[in-house]
Amino acid sequence: MTGDNAKRNLEFKPGLEGVPVTLSGISFVDGLNGILEYRGIPITDLANHSSFVETSYLLIWGHLPNEQELKDFEHEIRYHRRIKYRIRDMMKCFPETGHPMDALQACAAALGLFYSRRALDNPQYIRDAVVRLLAKIPTMVAAFDMMRKGNDPIQPRDDLDYSANFLYMLTEREPDPLSAQVFDICLTLHAEHTINASTFSARVTASTLTDPYAVIASAVGTLAGPLHGGANEEVLTMLEEIGSVENVRPYVEKCIETKSKIMGFGHRVYKVKDPRSTILQNLAEKLFEKFGHDEYYEIALELEKVVHEKMGQKGIYANVDFYSGLVYRKLGIPSDLFTPIFAIARVAGWLAHWKEQLNENRIYRPTQIYTGSHNAEYVSLHERPTGNDRDSVNF
Numbered sequence: 001m002t003g004d005n006a007k008r009n010l011e012f013k014p015g016l017e018g019v020p021v022t023l024s025g026i027s028f029v030d031g032l033n034g035i036l037e038y039r040g041i042p043i044t045d046l047a048n049h050s051s052f053v054e055t056s057y058l059l060i061w062g063h064l065p066n067e068q069e070l071k072d073f074e075h076e077i078r079y080h081r082r083i084k085y086r087i088r089d090m091m092k093c094f095p096e097t098g099h100p101m102d103a104l105q106a107c108a109a110a111l112g113l114f115y116s117r118r119a120l121d122n123p124q125y126i127r128d129a130v131v132r133l134l135a136k137i138p139t140m141v142a143a144f145d146m147m148r149k150g151n152d153p154i155q156p157r158d159d160l161d162y163s164a165n166f167l168y169m170l171t172e173r174e175p176d177p178l179s180a181q182v183f184d185i186c187l188t189l190h191a192e193h194t195i196n197a198s199t200f201s202a203r204v205t206a207s208t209l210t211d212p213y214a215v216i217a218s219a220v221g222t223l224a225g226p227l228h229g230g231a232n233e234e235v236l237t238m239l240e241e242i243g244s245v246e247n248v249r250p251y252v253e254k255c256i257e258t259k260s261k262i263m264g265f266g267h268r269v270y271k272v273k274d275p276r277s278t279i280l281q282n283l284a285e286k287l288f289e290k291f292g293h294d295e296y297y298e299i300a301l302e303l304e305k306v307v308h309e310k311m312g313q314k315g316i317y318a319n320v321d322f323y324s325g326l327v328y329r330k331l332g333i334p335s336d337l338f339t340p341i342f343a344i345a346r347v348a349g350w351l352a353h354w355k356e357q358l359n360e361n362r363i364y365r366p367t368q369i370y371t372g373s374h375n376a377e378y379v380s381l382h383e384r385p386t387g388n389d390r391d392s393v394n395f
Ligand SMILES: CC(=O)SCCNC(=O)CCNC(=O)[C@H](O)C(C)(C)COP(=O)(O)OP(=O)(O)OC[C@H]1O[C@@H](n2cnc3c(N)ncnc32)[C@H](O)[C@@H]1OP(=O)(O)O
Pocket: 015, 196, 226, 227, 228, 229, 231, 255, 259, 260, 261, 262, 263, 264, 265, 266, 267, 268, 269, 314, 316, 319, 320, 321
């Protein structure tokens, strides 16, 4: 530490590890004991007894809804699923090779063109934004998937619940009850997770008092990265690349030797197996029992075993992204939709944090430790170095 920085007694924590950036009553993680709670309720209880829509209500409004509250919330979401034809037209111009997360980020931001009034002190505006985002994000994900294949998007079905309707919009076939139930549990498991990178991004954006569509668009962009939500798609690519159970050990050894990350493992907070990963693994097994085995599962099991053996003492275990892809694959979902599905679920958590941020807002504006020079010379254009000479000059 030098000069001014030392005087101000600043200590840099890379990745803000261990630095509290907000007070929050939304969710809780105990990373040493593998505990996750939403509003104090253990994740296993919500996975076993709740639904994604009910859990979203819990996260956003702070309590479990009574019968009427749940009915009204479900009803509102059901009837806001349609998207403007202009958004569909916009999507038609997207390249079909584009990643669905990029399409989703653009569409989430585009919602602001229609609904952004920034009436953040109006409870009805908040309610409408919550309902619209929860209702329309799945429709946009499914519509992009249909359109990139050259098909018209499938209109949402008002008689289907949240998860069954999404699966229907992907295939134009009503899902069987087990698939819809498993998918709904997946959404519940992914709905919220304290101050992870995308939620932090949502809160920073929210703190400027911009509109909720910008908040969600910024969070979607952050979730997409392979160190965060994007890892679920990368896991499948990795399992494909490993190809067989025999290749697992050499693959892990090579990763250790080259210091490469093994996708779906490790976590800033969990130093044991992520509790969501255990539930997702059970869900995958349920699907295999009913719909047949997946050859990648044996590879995944061996990978988990070898990573545990070699890296368990460092606290590196399977995270939420490790088994989710195997569940979605069994449901027939293409792997580049895995992260958009994560986003569909996490919209609930992001909205809860948006609301909480607005309740006691102060703009996020942390500090930095400056490592550059002062009073540097302005070198005129024709005197500046070219090509390799540049390395020798300190800009
Ligand atoms: C929804 C989610 O976001 S869950 C996380 C999804 N991301 C992934 O699965 C990608 C793989 N995992 C990772 O990159 C990391 O574990 C993260 C990003 C999740 C957490 O990162 P951090 O808390 O910053 O841990 P960091 O990357 O510093 O790792 C600490 C040590 O463990 C090692 N490590 C952590 N995760 C892994 C991994 N997946 N494979 C191999 N080594 C790992 C690091 O190399 C580092 O070792 P070192 O101390 O010898 O240098």
